[in-house]
Amino acid sequence: MGIIVQKFGGTSVGSVEKIRNVAERAIEEVNNGNQVVVVVSAMGKTTDHLVSMAKEISSYPSKREMDMLLTTGEQITISLLAMTLKELGQEAISYTGWQAGIETEPIHSNARIMNIETGKILDQLKQGKIVVVAGFQGWTADGEITTLGRGGSDTTAVALAAALKAEKCDIYTDVTGVYTTDPRYVEGARKLLSVSYDEMLELANLGAGVLHPRAVEFAKNYKIPLQVRSSMERVLGTIIEEEATMEQNLVVRGIAFEDGITRVTICGLSGKIGTLSTVFTTLAKHHINVDIIIQSMTQEQNSTSLSFSIKSDDVKETLKVLNTYKEQLDFSHVETETDLAKVSIVGSGMVSNPGVAAEMFQVLAENDIQIKMVSTSEIKVSTVVAEAEMLKAVKALHNAFNLEAVPAV
Amino acid sequence: MGIIVQKFGGTSVGSVEKIRNVAERAIEEVNNGNQVVVVVSAMGKTTDHLVSMAKEISSYPSKREMDMLLTTGEQITISLLAMTLKELGQEAISYTGWQAGIETEPIHSNARIMNIETGKILDQLKQGKIVVVAGFQGWTADGEITTLGRGGSDTTAVALAAALKAEKCDIYTDVTGVYTTDPRYVEGARKLLSVSYDEMLELANLGAGVLHPRAVEFAKNYKIPLQVRSSMERVLGTIIEEEATMEQNLVVRGIAFEDGITRVTICGLSGKIGTLSTVFTTLAKHHINVDIIIQSMTQEQNSTSLSFSIKSDDVKETLKVLNTYKEQLDFSHVETETDLAKVSIVGSGMVSNPGVAAEMFQVLAENDIQIKMVSTSEIKVSTVVAEAEMLKAVKALHNAFNLEAVPAV
Structure with a gap:
């Protein structure tokens, strides 16, 4: 029995119905005998709506206050997801970034994670609860609310997986994995069973926007196996790990x-x-x-x-x-x-x-x-x-x- | 120069434009030489929207998760108000309930305030900033987010006024004060210049819904002079204090x-x-x-x-x-x-x-x-x-x- 970190992005939690689907995916892993931490982003268009209000007020709104504003987005999602889990009979508890002990450097809008105090999460996991954590956000030693910038929720998930010594980190998204090329344009595109961290870094940097390069880098440094998989379809995704074990004969992978x-x-x-x-x-x-x-x-x-x-x-x-x-x-x-x-x-x-x-x-x-x-x-x-x-x-x-x-x- | 606490309810902060009006009211008091703390509620229909999502998920959603959900409402308002103040050239900082040091008993959905750590707010006031505090919310010694129940933002304002030894606490609302009876139904209704805490308690309990009885009780215990006044019209409101000093000849006041x-x-x-x-x-x-x-x-x-x-x-x-x-x-x-x-x-x-x-x-x-x-x-x-x-x-x-x-x- 190990710890699994799951991350669901904005489109995967875009409605109350979709949140129910996320809850079911999390409960499946509990039923498989795992302890589960779920990291979520803000619901679909929430962030856009908040940003547009801020832009009505100021062309250059204070970064500190933008962090204060935007972090409400994930806080809404974690509470709704925890409610849904409980409604489905699964004990659960939600934590904001600061409650989850995610300490960042004292910089607004683009802070790096410095440390994660995992005591609280581990306690709750031991009690059999699914712990739902707000992605993208943290706090400073001074109690200021900060955000991690682009790809923040991916980074939260990978950092938590590292701190909790998780078995793996599953990144659920609206595609089913990493492909040899974009399947929307190339009919023959094939899903890869695995790619290496470095290959994923290059692919991510080159616009294959499945996963943020920063999260890949973090996973590489801490040797966390990542899996990119579909939140809607129950199919195998793509594993991102130290050495791509499959398809070694391929010189070019994507x-x-x-x-x-x-x-x-x-x-x-x-x-x-x-x-x-x-x-x-x-x-x-x-x-x-x-x-x-x-x-x-x-x-x-x-x-x-x-x-x-x-x-x-x-x-x-x-x-x-x-x-x-x-x-x-x-x-x-x-x-x-x-x-x-x-x-x-x-x-x-x-x-x-x-x-x-x-x-x-x-x-x-x-x-x-x-x-x-x-x-x-x-x-x-x-x-x-x-x-x-x-x-x-x-x-x-x-x-x-x-x-x-x-x-x- | 004293500290003034201002409280603005949901309708007074219902839009970006109305928030600008609130900002102007706060800056006026700074220009009068005061240090100003502003307590705000969630914007207009925000709470209703959040509640309806929770109700879609569960008929009896977890109280802890409801607190997690609803407290995002005021957090949105404080960030937008602080941005607006800065845009108008006024230094300002926003604090959630927990950042403002508002400690409550460990009960969800209807907690009482136990203590307020005022150090942070006083520091910021000394630096010339307007401090914007989220009403209705606090935290427990264990770092759990709590809410104060009905009339919560009024209570936050009065409790802060007491803890900060404020000169007065102004409750801005959509009426211009406390009336002898409801002016919507009785043409001859007159605004009272002052009422006593006890009279206000009876009036509030009897459905004159300007101010929550709990906040009045708090003000009475700590002898905080309250003023109920209009957020839109610049007219005198009604003072609520130990002894109603005016109209002593009136046996019946409302x-x-x-x-x-x-x-x-x-x-x-x-x-x-x-x-x-x-x-x-x-x-x-x-x-x-x-x-x-x-x-x-x-x-x-x-x-x-x-x-x-x-x-x-x-x-x-x-x-x-x-x-x-x-x-x-x-x-x-x-x-x-x-x-x-x-x-x-x-x-x-x-x-x-x-x-x-x-x-x-x-x-x-x-x-x-x-x-x-x-x-x-x-x-x-x-x-x-x-x-x-x-x-x-x-x-x-x-x-x-x-x-x-x-x-x-």
Whole structure:
């Protein structure tokens, strides 16, 4: 008999009826002989509604007061879920973040968890209760209410699993697992039985939004086996663990893709030391996330041209920022190319298979797809291509790397 | 420079716009040189919405989880009000019940306040901030979230005023003060400049629902001057204090009334000792509130007839309970008279004016109004009359006791 942590997101608890389904899933694990902790997010559109009231009051509402406001969302869900469990005859108790002993650093809206006092939860589990914990929130040593930022509830679940030495942490969501690529666009996409933490990190960062990278990182550090599974369908999900034990023969395990990308090129940058860091520090200050960066030196003029990719939504702001700092940065002009997309292949096996990037480029070339930018890591190769050719590229790669051969589960 | 506690109820904070009005009222007091603590309830219909979700889940939801659920209501209001204050340039901080150090007994849904740790609030006031506190809620020594039951936010405000040794406690509401009688029904009703705690207690208990009796009792015990005033109109309210200083010449200070009353008479009750307590203990167990009680002994048969008044909504349940216990209680039959109303006169001066009750009966008699039941206390006389004659009785009494002569303010 072990401890299992279950996490259900906003859509899984979006109505009283859906909360009943969550309660049933939790009770099933109790009936299997486990002690169960359930972490939940705010119900469906609750957070949006609260944010819209705050925005009516202020364009930049106080972060402390936003935390005070938003944490009511999960508090509503935990009370309703605990009521439902009791109504179904299962003893249960709900805890807010602070009641669950989740201590964070003293930062509002994006705090990291420092420590979890597990005594109270363990006591209640011993009494045979399901403990329902509000995700996304904690408190500081001073008794201030804090939140964990994006992916917060996933992080709460994984952190609790680590602190409680749980057997596993099940992340229930509206998809049935992690796929070789997005099944909504690629017919042959296959669910993976397992992926490694690192592969999941790359996939999550590349927009396969099943699980927040921060939670994956936490799970990796504490070696918590995660399972991504469906809250509605009773089917096997995907296990995320230290070493992916299945499908070891696959070099590439997933294809991730994302449209709405723009390439920005700053031409004629002076070669001064520090120029590069000035450009990106300036953009970061304006909350513009830069993804792939390529620098090319033109020998004859001692000037550099610098390309980077951003989300197309950020183009206007980026150009504004660059023009504001034009003199300081000392460049001649800026060029942009929009309607681009990023297509990436991910797989731990790439470390020991040096030809994979080359194979990817060849597949794209054979399909007449021009590569605009490339970026590689040990277990990933990302390319930027024309948006119109994105799906063609994904399908060709999915096929070339034999991902349809993954057994359908 | 003193501390002022302001309390705003649900209708006064029902929208973002109304919250802005509350913020302005609070800032006015700061500009007058005061330190200000604001206690707020949940926004308008929030509580109803939360209760309806709980009712969808269970007919008798767990009281602990109801407290967990309902306390989110005030937490939303405090965060929005603190944001608004900051947006208006006023430093402010919001506290939930537990953050404000409001410790209650370990009972859910209807806890009493045991102690308030004021250190944190006093610190923030010294820093020039307005402190916004969630009404209606507290916590126990074990870190459980509790609520104070009906009139909870009024009680929070008065308790904070007592603990902080506040100069006064202003209860903002949707009426402009306490009236000699309900101005919606009696044209000549006049706002009172002041009433005593005891008079307010009787008026509150008699259905003049401006202020919860529990909060008045608390204010009386700690000698906190209360003011009931309008959150929308900038006019004088009514002061509630130890001795009503104005209008001392008035023996009767207010006429309260309530319709929907039924008289229940249990005939042929055995004269056994303990019968009376058995009847009312049994009714209380079934949550039936009994108001006026009259016992009359019929000499010849050594049997008693017992009359009491209840709300007409409770008649069905009352009869069911009485019939269930018919044998145990040992009575012959039950008679009921519905469509009755209670009309009461209230005034501290009655203690030293023994003829007041007689005068009341005479006024009613002169107006051909039959009195069905009577109950008196030191500062109150209540009569039960036909519902159809209620307003006629109120107007006659209002006139006879010269209440229209109260200066209009």
